[in-house]
Structure formats: C-alpha cells, structure tokens
C-alpha cells in the first residue's frame with residue numbers, strides 16, 4: 326500500500342492524490358458498515374482515479390490497444406478515466422484482481438443493482454462522499470448512504486443525472502440505464 330501511494334503521488338497532482346487518499350478512507354468506513362473487506366476497499370479507493378490526468382491521446386490509444394468498443398471514443402475523460410482507466414491500472418500498477426478493476430470501471434458510470442458488487446457501490450459512494458466534498462446536499466447523501474448503501478447509490482445516480490440535465494450535458498447511456506434499474510428495483 327505504501328508503494329502504491331508513492332506511485333499514485335507521482336502520477337497525479339497533489340489535489341487529485343489527496344482526493345484519492347480521502348476516497349480510500351471513506352471506502353474503509355463504508356466497508357466496515359457493509360461487511361466488506363477493508364483492505365480491498367482501501368486499495369480500490371486509492372487507485373480509482375489513477376488514470377484521471379492522462380491525455381486524450383493516451384485514452385484513445387488505450388481504447389484501440391485493449392479492443393474496447395470504438396464508440397467509447399466519442400465520450401471523454403469523465404467516462405474514460407474509469408472505463409478505460411481500469412486498463413491503465415491493470416497494465417501499469419499490476420493490479421489483476423477483477424473485482425478491483427470492475428470497481429474502477431464502474432465508478433464513472435454506475436451500474437445496475439445486479440451488476441454492482443458491494444465493493445463497486447462502496448467505491449462509487451466514497452468518491453461522491455469523501456470528506457473533502459462539500460456540494461449542497463452532501464450531508465443528506467452521507468446520511469442516506471449510512472442508512473442504506475443501495476439508497477445512496479440511487480441518490481447519487483438521481484442527483485448526477487438531474488445535475489447533468491440541468492447543465493444540458495450529455496448523459497452516458499449506461500448511467501441512464503443504471504438509474505432506471507435502481508428506480509425500478511427500489512421504488513416499485
């Protein structure tokens with residue numbers, strides 16, 4: 326873990342590295358609350374944004390090199406750093422555990438209730454709720470998530486979608502599907 330922290334610090338700005346440390350800490354808190362292995366949560370939280378500061382050219386080359394669907398290319402860093410970022414983590418950090426790689430992949434998109442593991446949900450929520458976050462409603466989001474990890478995931482998906490729509494920004498189809506899936510699962 327100490328070695329990984331060093332590599333993360335070398336690859337990221339101070340601000341992003343510190344975010345990763347806080348996500349790791351928050352992931353441990355959520356892991357304790359949800360009966361998940363704390364080491365696994367700490368590790369996935371630490372490395373989740375490993376690829377966040379890579380160039381567009383790096384991501385495009387990685388999509389080709391790993392055989393990811395070419396239509397991913399029309400998206401951008403906010404989606405790529407998870408979906409494609411997992412491949413950088415695997416190739417450059419040597420993390421092969423598919424459960425960790427999936428948590429990295431899904432942190433930028435979310436996923437349906439049957440797809441997301443507890444680790445995926447923990448990383449997704451720790452990224453949203455870490456102690457440095459101060460968006461309006463963060464305290465409510467933390468309370469909802471303390472009560473139910475699933476309700477927290479749904480809260481984040483609903484609020485992210487409504488934020489993106491209010492800014493007239495594109496919404497990744499998988500995120501839309503994830504929202505509908507959780508709405509049907511939790512609300513019907």
Ligand SMILES: [Fe+2]
Nearest residue numbers: 373374406432
């Ligand atoms: Fe991220």
Ligand SMILES: [Fe+2]
Nearest residue numbers: 344373374452
């Ligand atoms: Fe993050």
